[in-house]
Amino acid sequence: MGGPELLLEPINTPGVLSAKLLLEGGSAQDAHGSRGSHQLLASLMTRGCGPHDHLQLADLVEGRGAGLRCEAHEDGLLISLRCASDDATDLLPLLAWMVVDAHLRPEQLTLERGLSIQALQRQREDPFQIAVDGWRQLAYGNGGYGHDPLGVEEDLRALSLDQLRTLADGLTSRPSVLAIAGVWPSSLDAALPFLPGFQDWNAATDQQSQKQTTSQASVCSSPQRSDQTLITQPIATEQVVVMLGQATLSHGHPDDLALRLLQCHLGMGMSSLLFRRLREEHGVAYDVGLHHPSRAGSAPFIMHASTGSERADITLQLLAQSWWELASSPLSDEDLSLAKSKFIGQMAHAQQTSSQRAERRVQLRGLGLADDHDQRCLQDLEDLGAADLKRVAAEHLSRPCLSLCGPQSKLDDLSRAWASELS
Amino acid sequence: MELCHAVLNSLALGPLLNHWSLGNGVRCVEATMPDASLTCLDLWCRAGSSSEQHHEEGMAHFLEHMVFKGSFNLDAGVFDREIEALGGSSNAATGFDDVHFHVMIPADKAPRALDLLLDLVLEPTLAEDHFVMEREVVLEEIAQYADQPDERVLQELLARACPNHAYGRPILGWRSSLLAMDPGSMRAFHQRRYRGSNCCLSVAGKIEPDLRQSIEASALAGLPAARDTSCEPKERPLTVECGRHEIQVERLESARFLMLWPMAAAAMQTEVMGADLATTLLSEGRRSRLVAQLRETLRIADTADMDLTVLEQGSLVTLEICCQEDDLPAVEQEVKRQLDHVCDTPPEDWELKRARQLVGNALRFALESSAQVAGLAAGQTLWGRAQDLLQPLNELESWTTTRLQQELFPQLQAHRACTLIARPGAIS
Numbered sequence: 001m002g003g004p005e006l007l008l009e010p011i012n013t014p015g016v017l018s019a020k021l022l023l024e025g026g027s028a029q030d031a032h033g034s035r036g037s038h039q040l041l042a043s044l045m046t047r048g049c050g051p052h053d054h055l056q057l058a059d060l061v062e063g064r065g066a067g068l069r070c071e072a073h074e075d076g077l078l079i080s081l082r083c084a085s086d087d088a089t090d091l092l093p094l095l096a097w098m099v100v101d102a103h104l105r106p107e108q109l110t111l112e113r114g115l116s117i118q119a120l121q122r123q124r125e126d127p128f129q130i131a132v133d134g135w136r137q138l139a140y141g142n143g144g145y146g147h148d149p150l151g152v153e154e155d156l157r158a159l160s161l162d163q164l165r166t167l168a169d170g171l172t173s174r175p176s177v178l179a180i181a182g183v184w185p186s187s188l189d190a191a192l193p194f195l196p197g198f199q200d201w202n203a204a205t206d207q208q209s210q211k212q213t214t215s216q217a218s219v220c221s222s223p224q225r226s227d228q229t230l231i232t233q234p235i236a237t238e239q240v241v242v243m244l245g246q247a248t249l250s251h252g253h254p255d256d257l258a259l260r261l262l263q264c265h266l267g268m269g270m271s272s273l274l275f276r277r278l279r280e281e282h283g284v285a286y287d288v289g290l291h292h293p294s295r296a297g298s299a300p301f302i303m304h305a306s307t308g309s310e311r312a313d314i315t316l317q318l319l320a321q322s323w324w325e326l327a328s329s330p331l332s333d334e335d336l337s338l339a340k341s342k343f344i345g346q347m348a349h350a351q352q353t354s355s356q357r358a359e360r361r362v363q364l365r366g367l368g369l370a371d372d373h374d375q376r377c378l379q380d381l382e383d384l385g386a387a388d389l390k391r392v393a394a395e396h397l398s399r400p401c402l403s404l405c406g407p408q409s410k411l412d413d414l415s416r417a418w419a420s421e422l423s
Numbered sequence: 424m425e426l427c428h429a430v431l432n433s434l435a436l437g438p439l440l441n442h443w444s445l446g447n448g449v450r451c452v453e454a455t456m457p458d459a460s461l462t463c464l465d466l467w468c469r470a471g472s473s474s475e476q477h478h479e480e481g482m483a484h485f486l487e488h489m490v491f492k493g494s495f496n497l498d499a500g501v502f503d504r505e506i507e508a509l510g511g512s513s514n515a516a517t518g519f520d521d522v523h524f525h526v527m528i529p530a531d532k533a534p535r536a537l538d539l540l541l542d543l544v545l546e547p548t549l550a551e552d553h554f555v556m557e558r559e560v561v562l563e564e565i566a567q568y569a570d571q572p573d574e575r576v577l578q579e580l581l582a583r584a585c586p587n588h589a590y591g592r593p594i595l596g597w598r599s600s601l602l603a604m605d606p607g608s609m610r611a612f613h614q615r616r617y618r619g620s621n622c623c624l625s626v627a628g629k630i631e632p633d634l635r636q637s638i639e640a641s642a643l644a645g646l647p648a649a650r651d652t653s654c655e656p657k658e659r660p661l662t663v664e665c666g667r668h669e670i671q672v673e674r675l676e677s678a679r680f681l682m683l684w685p686m687a688a689a690a691m692q693t694e695v696m697g698a699d700l701a702t703t704l705l706s707e708g709r710r711s712r713l714v715a716q717l718r719e720t721l722r723i724a725d726t727a728d729m730d731l732t733v734l735e736q737g738s739l740v741t742l743e744i745c746c747q748e749d750d751l752p753a754v755e756q757e758v759k760r761q762l763d764h765v766c767d768t769p770p771e772d773w774e775l776k777r778a779r780q781l782v783g784n785a786l787r788f789a790l791e792s793s794a795q796v797a798g799l800a801a802g803q804t805l806w807g808r809a810q811d812l813l814q815p816l817n818e819l820e821s822w823t824t825t826r827l828q829q830e831l832f833p834q835l836q837a838h839r840a841c842t843l844i845a846r847p848g849a850i851s
Contacts, residue, residue, distance in 0.1 A: 062777055270500075
């Protein structure tokens with residue numbers, strides 16, 4: 001029997017449910033020269049599928065006051081549906097139709113291609129985004145994580161309908177998982193595989209040999225290795241965006257729990273080190289934090305701060321100090337215990353809505369992790385000591401890359417400061 | 424209409440509210456959510472930027488920052504550390520009308536968190552050295568907004584549309600107004616605004632039986648009751664200066680076409696819900712009028728978003744369209760044509776039904792987390808509208824296609840808007 005694996009999570013909600021369908025393989029699998037193909041395909045999947053053309057589809061979804069999205073993330077295509085429980089039987093088949101029979105009409109491609117290119121262009125208005133793009137390029141180069149899931153303008157212009165069709169044809173044989181969280185009609189569980197769309201998915205999978213997609217980790221687990229550790233992008237702004245980070249580990253790697261604990265210590269909440277040090281002790285930044293998303297390959301681990309030009313030197317110095325001391329001095333008992341409390345608290349915070357619950361379920365499956373991975377992490381947490389965190393930092397946080405975005409004259413000063421920091 | 428009734432019926436299952444008041448006028452509301460993993464404590468105060476006097480511009484927001492710098496009983500940082508060590512989190516936000524401070528916390532820790540929160544908000548130290556340091560952080564926040572071209576365009580629209588109203592100036596204030604402030608003037612603002620009748624405490628989650636008792640014994644009950652109105656800025660109905668402006672904005676990557684209209688104040692709930700339906704019908708989703716025409720059919724716009732901001736002195740409706748600079752004339756013409764058209768001919772039944780479903784479900788989707796529920800309950804209770812969370816949906820029924828055409832769409836005509844066109848380029 002083909003079709004997605006089904007995970008059910010009944011939760012008391014005010015008559016709503018959230019469904020998340022994850023297909024493995026996302027923008028990290030975009031071929032070079034076709035960067036943006038997964039996202040472009042994702043956007044076209046909501047523009048006509050199965051028995052519905054693009055207008056009928058929009059009428060059906062919006063007419064029920066529901067929300068339907070399909071997005072390419074780095075590691076997968078994620079289709080999200082949120083609707084009233086009573087509408088589930090009518091709307092869930094859309095998820096399968098999008099996978100089995102996306103129409104991919106040329107006029108819709110023209111429209112979505114244009115919108116993607118414009119969205120990429122508008123992203124350049126945000127200095128933070130420019131700094132992220134620079135960092136990604138520096139850390140991953142031409143690797144799968146080296147570009148925004150939206151793609152690259154040049155590649156988007158060159159993408160043909162045939163290329164997208166080939167990509168779409170392979171969707172039914174990708175590993176997939178569907179999680180439904182919330183309240184739904186009691187008959188739905190048994191009926192789901194026989195709903196229109198899902199039935200066709202079964203048939204499509206039976207015909208094809210179960211092709212295994214390229215292992216995700218192999219595509220992007222090796223970050224770019226070059227000697228370059230600095231990228232600067234001059235723009236006429238008041239502030240400088242400073243990003244210091246490294247491509248690290250996959251979610252689920254034995255050492256990643258320590259990194260996530262360091263993430264709590266450095267960047268989670270107002271008691272975090274970066275918040276205290278940069279905001280409270282020095283007042284050099286409003287926006288400061290740490291970014292470490294869950295990825296199948298080497299996930300970024302990035303400290304960031306946006307700061308006035310005249311204080312950019314001290315900001316860089318504070319970030320660098322915060323980075324290097326992770327491997328040179330162990331966390332105090334108090335800081336370690338606070339980080340652990342925050343880790344536990346954050347698990348509860350991330351399980352507030354049916355949408356969060358469903359997404360975590362499919363994410364864990366997509367990463368090849370056990371359903372009780374989070375509970376196991378909570379147990380493993382107890383055994384982690386300051387020495388373990390120090391060892392992991394020394395091993396995985398030894399070669400940070402710096403991305404700077406702001407006024408040219410300031411970037412020159414900071415580049416010199418970075419060179420002497422490394423010497 | 425069957426579907427609509429189905430929606431309304433199941434919506435009745437949303438969290439139940441319980442309202443009461445303390446002797447000094449503090450309004451309290453609790454929402455019972457037995458399955459919530461975290462309890463939300465949300466303290467609201469009528470101390471947004473519109474309650475600032477001349478020379479206080481930006482103070483409501485700056486005070487929100489200063490609150491977290493410690494109280495007479497809690498040194499700076501102690502609150503954050505203790506809340507986060509309990510597995511909780513905290514944050515705050517300042518708006519035009521009000522400010523709120525909230526804590527998310529495991530239910531059994533809620534009494535302790537409540538004491539900490541009230542201590543922090545009601546008795547801030549406002550120490551000079553922290554004041555000077557935190558002002559630098561707020562100035563960085565202002566700089567960060569200034570580096571976002573779309574934020575600049577939106578602020579410019581508000582300034583031109585509401586030049587004589589608090590809603591027309593930035594909540595963050597200006598660099599000059601912040602530099603002119605001192606802890607004494609901030610203390611005066613705090614004493615003036617943080618009073619019993621100006622405050623509302625909202626709690627959502629697993630409610631412990633003795634919660635009410637602990638609130639009644641808390642510092643909240645000790646707040647002075649009366650509201651000193653002798654030197655309050657006069658609240659006045661919002662008016663919008665109609666007109667058409669063009670500006671150039673540096674680092675803008677695509678052109679923007681914006682319009683802003685005044686709309687009924689929050690207290691006029693029937694009109695507010697009508698406006699919600701109207702803006703949904705015009706611009707939410709691919710089948711809405713503006714998105715269908717401008718983006719899907721004519722393909723002259725990348726996005727077309729209409730927002731209803733519900734406010735106490737008069738709500739605001741904004742339309743923002745991103746497009747290529749060359750397409751600006753066509754966009755302007757088509758927007759005007761669409762707005763004229765809904766005035767001349769009532770919308771179709773399916774369009775109204777679609778809008779009702781979208782508005783109804785948006786509220787229903789917002790009732791899942793204790794943070795959202797606490798915020799929704801407090802936002803209404805603070806301003807004297809103690810009502811069920813789903814009460815606003817009852818107002819939807821009275822809006823027919825003809826009533827929308829006759830009463831609402833005429834308010835959203837192009838000539839009644841403040842229009843702003845922003846082109847990429849050097850600052851003009």
